[in-house]
Amino acid sequence: MSAINAALRPFFDLLLYPLREAPAIVGVTLFSLLFGIVALWLVKLTSNPAKVDAAKRKVAAGLLEIRLFNDNLRIIFRAVGSILRHQAAYTGHLLVPLALMILVFLPMLAQLEFHWGRQGLAAGDSVVFKVVLEEGWESRLPTDGGEGTPRPDLALEVPDGLSLASPPVWSPAEREMAWQMQADAEGAYEVGVRLGDTTHVKTVGVTDSIRRVSPERLAASFTNQLLYPAEPSLPRDSGIEKIGLTYPTRDVWFFGWHTHWIIVVLILSIVFALILRGPMGVTI
Amino acid sequence: MAALALAMAAPAAAYIGPGAGFALVSSFAVIFVTAILALVFILIWPFRTIWRILRHRKKPKPLVKRLIVVGLDGQDPLLTDRFMKAGKLPNFEKLARQGSYKRLKTTFPSVSPVAWSSFSTGTHPAKHNIYDFLDRDRKTYLPILSSTRIGSVEKFLKIGKYQIPLHKPELRLMRKSKPFWTILGEHNIWSTVLRVPITFPPDRFYGAQLSAMCVPDLLGSQGTFLLYTTRPAGEKFKEGGLRVGLSTNGSRDAFETAIEGPENPFRQDAAAMTIPMKIELDRTAKRAVVDLDGESVELEPGKLSDWVKLTFSAAPGVKPSGLTRMMVTEMDEHFSLYLAPISLDPENPAMPISHPSYFATYLAKKIGPFSTLGLAEDTWALNEGITDDATFLQQTYDIDREREEMFFASMEKLKQGSLVCVFDATDRIQHMFWRYLEEGHPAARGIDDPEHKDAIEKLYEHNDALVGRVMAKLEKGDVLLVLSDHGFSSFRRGVNLNSWLQANGYLTLKEGEDGAEEWLTQVDWSKTRAYALGLTGMFLNVKGREAQGIVEPGEEVEALKAELIEKMSGLMDEEAGEVGVTEVFDTHKLYGGPYLNNAPDLLIGYKRGYRTSWDCATGVVAGPVFEDNTKAWSGDHCVDPRQVPGVIFSSHPIDSDDPALMDVAPTALRLFGVDPPAHMEGSPLFETGSFGGGAAATKEENQ
Numbered sequence: 001m002s003a004i005n006a007a008l009r010p011f012f013d014l015l016l017y018p019l020r021e022a023p024a025i026v027g028v029t030l031f032s033l034l035f036g037i038v039a040l041w042l043v044k045l046t047s048n049p050a051k052v053d054a055a056k057r058k059v060a061a062g063l064l065e066i067r068l069f070n071d072n073l074r075i076i077f078r079a080v081g082s083i084l085r086h087q088a089a090y091t092g093h094l095l096v097p098l099a100l101m102i103l104v105f106l107p108m109l110a111q112l113e114f115h116w117g118r119q120g121l122a123a124g125d126s127v128v129f130k131v132v133l134e135e136g137w138e139s140r141l142p143t144d145g146g147e148g149t150p151r152p153d154l155a156l157e158v159p160d161g162l163s164l165a166s167p168p169v170w171s172p173a174e175r176e177m178a179w180q181m182q183a184d185a186e187g188a189y190e191v192g193v194r195l196g197d198t199t200h201v202k203t204v205g206v207t208d209s210i211r212r213v214s215p216e217r218l219a220a221s222f223t224n225q226l227l228y229p230a231e232p233s234l235p236r237d238s239g240i241e242k243i244g245l246t247y248p249t250r251d252v253w254f255f256g257w258h259t260h261w262i263i264v265v266l267i268l269s270i271v272f273a274l275i276l277r278g279p280m281g282v283t284i
Numbered sequence: 285m286a287a288l289a290l291a292m293a294a295p296a297a298a299y300i301g302p303g304a305g306f307a308l309v310s311s312f313a314v315i316f317v318t319a320i321l322a323l324v325f326i327l328i329w330p331f332r333t334i335w336r337i338l339r340h341r342k343k344p345k346p347l348v349k350r351l352i353v354v355g356l357d358g359q360d361p362l363l364t365d366r367f368m369k370a371g372k373l374p375n376f377e378k379l380a381r382q383g384s385y386k387r388l389k390t391t392f393p394s395v396s397p398v399a400w401s402s403f404s405t406g407t408h409p410a411k412h413n414i415y416d417f418l419d420r421d422r423k424t425y426l427p428i429l430s431s432t433r434i435g436s437v438e439k440f441l442k443i444g445k446y447q448i449p450l451h452k453p454e455l456r457l458m459r460k461s462k463p464f465w466t467i468l469g470e471h472n473i474w475s476t477v478l479r480v481p482i483t484f485p486p487d488r489f490y491g492a493q494l495s496a497m498c499v500p501d502l503l504g505s506q507g508t509f510l511l512y513t514t515r516p517a518g519e520k521f522k523e524g525g526l527r528v529g530l531s532t533n534g535s536r537d538a539f540e541t542a543i544e545g546p547e548n549p550f551r552q553d554a555a556a557m558t559i560p561m562k563i564e565l566d567r568t569a570k571r572a573v574v575d576l577d578g579e580s581v582e583l584e585p586g587k588l589s590d591w592v593k594l595t596f597s598a599a600p601g602v603k604p605s606g607l608t609r610m611m612v613t614e615m616d617e618h619f620s621l622y623l624a625p626i627s628l629d630p631e632n633p634a635m636p637i638s639h640p641s642y643f644a645t646y647l648a649k650k651i652g653p654f655s656t657l658g659l660a661e662d663t664w665a666l667n668e669g670i671t672d673d674a675t676f677l678q679q680t681y682d683i684d685r686e687r688e689e690m691f692f693a694s695m696e697k698l699k700q701g702s703l704v705c706v707f708d709a710t711d712r713i714q715h716m717f718w719r720y721l722e723e724g725h726p727a728a729r730g731i732d733d734p735e736h737k738d739a740i741e742k743l744y745e746h747n748d749a750l751v752g753r754v755m756a757k758l759e760k761g762d763v764l765l766v767l768s769d770h771g772f773s774s775f776r777r778g779v780n781l782n783s784w785l786q787a788n789g790y791l792t793l794k795e796g797e798d799g800a801e802e803w804l805t806q807v808d809w810s811k812t813r814a815y816a817l818g819l820t821g822m823f824l825n826v827k828g829r830e831a832q833g834i835v836e837p838g839e840e841v842e843a844l845k846a847e848l849i850e851k852m853s854g855l856m857d858e859e860a861g862e863v864g865v866t867e868v869f870d871t872h873k874l875y876g877g878p879y880l881n882n883a884p885d886l887l888i889g890y891k892r893g894y895r896t897s898w899d900c901a902t903g904v905v906a907g908p909v910f911e912d913n914t915k916a917w918s919g920d921h922c923v924d925p926r927q928v929p930g931v932i933f934s935s936h937p938i939d940s941d942d943p944a945l946m947d948v949a950p951t952a953l954r955l956f957g958v959d960p961p962a963h964m965e966g967s968p969l970f971e972t973g974s975f976g977g978g979a980a981a982t983k984e985e986n987q
Contacts, residue, residue, distance in 0.1 A: 061649035063317060064642055065697075068492060070325040071332060071474075075697055083318045281578065 001222055004107060005229035012111045013212055020209040024116050024252045024261060027210070031112065032265045036272030038104065040282045043097045049283035055090035056283075059083050094284070106226065109262065114214055114230035116261040118247040120207035121183040126165060129156070129181040129202075131193055132241040134219065137175060141239045142196035152177065157192030161185040162204060181245065193243055200234060202243040216244035336472050344471050344957030347975040349761030350698055351955050353948070354691075354754055355403075355480065355706035356747050357396060358714055358921060359768035361387050361931045367744045375752035379766065379933045388932040389944035390770040392874050393820035393887050394925035396711065397431055397497060399769035399945055400481040404463035406949030406964035410877030413460040414482055415884055416818035423831045425804055427817060427903070429506075431458050431482045431498045437549065446599075447552050455485045455636065460879060461963065464949035465489055465702065473956050474701035476694040479687060481706065484658065486639035493639045494647065494690070496706065499658040502594075502606035502626040502634065503546055507657055509665045511613075512541060512563070513620040524664030530563070530619065537565040543576070543623070545596040546604065546634075557596035557604070565615060572612050574621070583621075585612040588678055591653040594626060605629040607653050609679070613670060622670055624679065627657045647690050654686035661712040666916045673736045673916075676716060681746070684709040688750065695757055702952055707750070713743045714772045718919025726776055726912035751933070758935065763955060768930035769945060775920035777857060778897025778913045779864050781816035781888065782905040788851065790814040791905065799905030807905065810834065813844060814885075817903065819896055819922040821884025822848070822868075829881075845870050845885055852888070857910040864894045864910060866924045889924030896922065932969075939971045 019027040062083035069075040121127060131154060133141065142153040151170050154177050158164055166180040181191075183206040192199045205213040214230035219241050225233055234240050251258040254267075277284055337343075367373050368380075379385070391402045391409065393416065401414040409415050419430040435454030440447035459482050465475035469490030477483065481497035501507055509525045514536075517529055530539045545557040562575040574581045581592055588611045595605040606626035613620045628634050630648040637656050638644035648654065661680045665671040671679075684707055691705040719727035720737040728734070751766055758764055785791035786799065790813045793799050797806035804815060809825060809832035816822045824841055827833035835841055848868065855865040871883040888896070898915065899907055921928045932943055940947060946966035953960045954968040 057649045057652075061646060063321065064646035064649060066318070066321045066325060068640070068643065068646055069697060071329070072697075072699060073326065073329060074699070076322055076325055080318055080322050084315070087315065 001225040001229075002220075002233065005111075005225055006232065008107060008111050008229065009212070012108075012115065016115055016210065016212075020211060022210075024210060024250065025254060025264070028116060028252055028261050028264050029268055032268030033272045035105065035265060035269040036276060037280075039097075039101060039269065040273050040277055040280050040284070042100050042104070043094065043284050044280065044282045046096045046100060047094055047283075052090065052093045052283045055086045055093060058086035059090065062086065107229065109265075110227055110229050111212075113262070114212050115210055116250060116252065118213050118215060119250045120205040120209075120211060120213050121247065122208060123183055123185055123206055125183045125206075127181055127183070127245045127247075129179045129191065129204075129243075129245045131177045131243050133175040133177075134239050134241045135175070137239050153196050155194045157194060157199065159189050159191070161187045161206065162189055162191065175241070193240070195238070195240065198238070200238060200240065200243065202245075203231060204245065205247075213247050215247050216242050218242045339472070344473075346473070346700075346956045347970075347972065348763045348955045349700055349759070350763075351702040351952055352695065352754065352758070352762060352764045353702065353704040353952075354751070354764070354766045355400070355704065356710045356766065356768050356931075357481075357706055357708050358711035358770060358772050359744075359747065359931050360714070360771035360773075361929060362771065363740065363744060364931050367741060372741065372745055373748040375748045375755060376766075376933060379751060379755065379764070379935060383764075383934040383936045384938035385931070385933050386938055386943050388767055388930040389942065389946075390925050390928060390930050391945060392869060392871075392925050394770040394921050394923065394928050395819055396769055397482050399930075400497075400706065401459050402946045402966075403769060403948050404465070404480060404482075405459070405461035406464065406946050406960065406966040407461050408875035408877060408946070408965055410871075410875040410880040410883060411461050411963060411965070413458055413879035413882055415871075415882065416821055418818040419882070420817050420823065422829060425807070425809065425815070425817075425830070427803060429498060430818075432456065432484055433458060434500070434504070440552075442552060445552050446550055449549050457482075457485050457487070462961075463487060463489075464952045465491055465493070465704070467953055467958060467961065468702060468956055471956065471958050473958075474698070476698060476701070476703045478690055478694060478703075478705040479708070480704055481658075485636045488639055491639075491701070492643045492694075494644060495637045495656075495658075496708075497658040499628065499637050499656055500635070501657050502596075502604065502628055505625075507625040507659050507662065507664065509625050509662055509670065510543070510623040511620060511670055512539075512561075512623070514539075514618045515620065521664070521668050524625070524662075525668055525670065530621075536619075537567065539563040539619075543594060545594070545606070545626070548598050550599040550602070557598055559594055559596060563619075563621065565619060567615065570615070572615065572619075572621070574610060581610060583610055583612045585615045586675075587611065588675060593629065593653070604634040605632055606634075607655070611671070611675060620670075622665065624662050624665070625657055627655045627660070630654055630656050647693070650693055651686065651689040654690070655683050659708075661708065663712060663716060663917060666716055669916075673717070673734070673739070677713070677736060677739060680709050680712050684746075688753075692753075692757070695754075702956070707747075710743060710747060710768065711772075713739055714919045716916050716918065717743075718772070718774055719916065721919070722774055725774065725918055726914050727916060727918035729914065755935070762935070764933075764935040765948065765951075766931075766933040767945070767948065768932075770921045770925070770930050771928035772919050772921050773892035773923055773928055775895045775913050775918055776893045777860060777864065777895075778900070778911050779855075779857075779888075779890065779894055780897045780900040780904070780907060780909055780911070781822060781852075782900050782903070783907060784852075784855070784909045785814050785816065786905050787909065790848070793905060801904070803903035804905065805903070814848060816888075816896065816900055818884070819901060820887050820890075822886040822888060824885045826885075841885070848886060852886075857894070859910055862893070863891055865889065866891045866927075889926075890922065892923055892927050894923065895920045934969070936970060937974065938969045939974060940967065940969045943969050 062079045065079040066076050138150050143150040144153050149172055161184050163182045163184055164179050165182045169178045186206050189204045190201045191204055202217050203214055212230055217231045218224040218228050220233035220236045252261040252264050254264045368377055391399045397414050397417055398409050401412040405412045414430055416430055418427040421428050433456040437449040437453050439450040465477050466487055466489040468475050475491035477493040479494055479496040484495035484499045486493045486495050507524050512528045512530050514530045541561050542558040543561050547554040548557045559577050564573045572583045581589055588609050591607045595603050597603050606629050608626045609624040611622045613622050630644040633644055660683050666676040687707055694703055717739040719725040720734050721740050792808045792811035793806050794808045799806050812825050813835050814824050824835050825833045826835050826837055852865050852868045854863050857864040867889040869887040947969050950960035950964050950966045951969045
């Protein structure tokens with residue numbers, strides 16, 4: 001998964017590079033078209049159009065039956081049963097293409113979420129930069145050697161363009177060290193998180209255009225790599241659970257409605273697929 | 285609910301792609317629509333019920349729960365008796381034992397549009413206005429459909445070479461009088477009426493109806509098959525076919541052509557809509573691939589395809605569609621591709637073919653695509669030798685299967701009321717295979733040992749099996765009637781009445797004409813007193829009625845009728861040494877009613893074995909009066925109606941001694957406790973008292 005993400009990150013950066021200054025809806029629309037086409041192609045490749053069509057016809061027949069025999073409750077109830085049965089069959093006939101779509105689309109959508117789902121920081125913004133340690137860190141990681149409650153030997157190396165506005169605050173219960181960080185100028189930065197002798201890097205994006213921003217860098221696991229592919233995972237023995245900061249969310253304008261980009265993709269990809277299913281000869 | 289579906293889809297991690305979106309949204313949409321529809325109808329059901337009770341306070345007391353009428357168009361009593369005696373029709377026998385089996389008097393004339401109109405209205409033709417398939421235009425003497433008037437659009441909004449029709453063309457059913465299902469509906473009794481002839485455009489009543497005879501194909505004709513062929517153009521087809529030449533374009537295995545559809549109403553030049561068609565042959569694999577604008581159909585020579593949908597484009601969003609079946613009829617030195625007449629697509633019909641309008645769509649969704657053409661079985665292609673016996677039988681039985689599926693689907697839904705369905709295979713197969721039933725039929729000359737010589741026997745067995753399946757589905761309180769509109773007889777000799785009229789000085793051709801052109805176009809009307817048109821009718825050229833009439837109404841008309849009746853009754857076929865015409869009937873003496881003036885003046889009662897000739901039927905005034913019929917269409921029923929009664933089987937004993945087709949409508953009304961209206965001439969077949977507690981056959985008895 002790490003290797004796939006390592007390949008996908010520069011690929012999507014490159015793909016979306018021409019669209020970085022355009023409104024998000026432009027890219028969202030183009031990708032919806034692509035998703036619609038790929039979805040139809042997968043359905044065409046892996047579903048049985050005769051069975052899909054038969055199920056659809058039976059559903060339609062049931063609906064017309066309710067209208068036609070509207071004086072007869074027995075027929076209405078039986079038609080409802082038939083509709084539900086055939087709708088389930090319809091969904092069942094599309095299970096294989098659906099499974100393939102999960103495989104194909106999920107990594108793509110996860111990449112896109114970090115381009116369109118978040119905005120970069122603006123110059124002058126102040127955010128909380130957090131490092132959360134794994135449970136039982138005390139026995140494995142270096143401490144500052146002070147008396148009382150152990151405190152990790154953690155420090156930030158902040159590049160020019162970013163600055164720390166406060167000393168770190170340690171919350172032992174959350175195993176979390178937090179800094180108030182100030183974005184001074186636009187740029188793509190790497191903040192060093194030094195833990196003892198080891199330094200881990202976390203990206204921070206200060207930008208008003210559409211670029212990949214990563215709110216969290218997480219410890220290595222399959223799920224983390226699948227859902228948070230914007231940065232490489234932390235090494236397994238780092239003792240850090242996550243390093244993160246909060247970016248503002250981005251809504252996409254869609255005919256006067258400001259909403260999450262994925263809802264727009266959902267609607268538009270369906271619309272495109274409906275338009276293209278005829279020319280592509282796909283039964284859905 | 286749709287909004288809820290979207291909200292649920294919001295978390296990015298849960299989103300798995302547009303396919304999931306489809307499944308999710310469509311499932312929610314379907315369930316949503318289903319729930320709303322069901323809820324609406326359940327909620328309004330009590331109000332509808334109360335409204336119906338208030339509206340029909342005098343609720344008739346039905347004698348039966350359901351009346352099931354199975355029409356077997358043309359089932360002949362003589363053949364029925366013969367096959368019953370041979371033990372080949374056990375279900376018919378059982379039905380006869382349980383109830384009744386009798387001859388059923390048909391109408392004058394004994395042709396399906398007339399007979400089924402009398403069946404549905406309980407009246408003579410003079411009250412329902414249908415006398416034949418064809419009527420004549422009194423101004424032009426040209427033939428017109430007797431049952432339907434299809435008008436044209438007169439008003440358009442014109443934009444450059446395009447135009448937008450501002451109204452729909454007029455479409456009118458010419459059958460008058462009320463069919464019994466309309467009267468039952470007025471008493472809140474549901475009827476489902478499937479493919480009963482002369483129901484186009486459909487009746488509006490409390491029930492559902494699928495139109496039949498006279499529903500045109502997509503080209504607007506009564507069934508035009510297409511033949512794409514590399515053979516050099518020969519004579520044009522006499523009936524119902526168009527030949528399209530295929531040029532090889534350099535390769536003898538690849539052709540590019542087009543399927544020509546109906547005229548485009550959105551173009552001022554009324555150019556036909558077309559679908560590009562590419563044909564590629566693989567001679568080694570013995571197959572042809574037909575590409576229809578991207579859709580491809582694979583064909584094996586001699587094998588009929590399934591239904592192929594043809595979608596034409598008239599304007600953005602206006603796409604009339606039709607259904608055809610294809611068959612490669614030859615792929616040797618020459619290549620020929622047959623396309624059956626293009627039926628209106630029942631899922632999206634270009635004309636109203638059902639009531640309610642979505643009933644045809646419902647049936648298509650329920651049972652799949654089906655033929656909607658009035659005369660759906662392609663008799664013309666077999667007549668012209670384009671298809672063969674086996675293909676015709678396959679077409680016919682496939683259509684019969686479609687009909688049976690819709691019949692049983694409707695029967696299952698019927699809780700109370702009537703269900704009428706007419707099956708046409710009996711008529712069509714007897715028309716086309718009678719030549720093998722009797723020795724020495726002129727149409728079977730040169731065919732020594734035909735593969736389908738027992739086609740008619742098998743047909744009756746097929747009908748018997750159908751009756752068995754219907755009987756098995758009967759419930760307590762049901763009455764089943766199985767009936768035919770007329771019987772059948774041989775068609776060995778054709779009679780050209782117009783040739784006879786010309787030879788006897790009643791009809792005169794224009795100077796220098798030989799009468800060989802169709803539709804009486806060479807007749808000199810200023811010197812013509814009588815002419816024949818249609819299958820059994822003869823008209824006088826009456827002054828004030830016909831545009832160029834010369835026979836004075838009143839005494840002259842009566843005298844001429846009497847003269848023709850005298851001369852033509854017993855008309856001898858000298859060559860065969862037989863009488864060809866048994867009797868000629870004056871329609872004014874046969875029946876009376878408000879539409880009597882539209883009737884032919886005389887009806888010709890041919891002897892069994894005779895019928896109007898093909899030339900006479902198409903208005904040719906040339907050739908001999910009597911000639912052999914050598915076409916595959918070798919059986920017919922357009923003879924003296926007394927010689928071709930139909931049959932009636934009933935699950936309840938029939939009380940009437942001399943039942944007639946006209947009696948069915950009043951019977952249906954009586955069975956549901958409705959008094960037949962005074963204008964109905966038929967009488968109920970059953971005495972009311974014969975039902976006792978009500979029910980006729982029980983399920984147990986029928987199994």
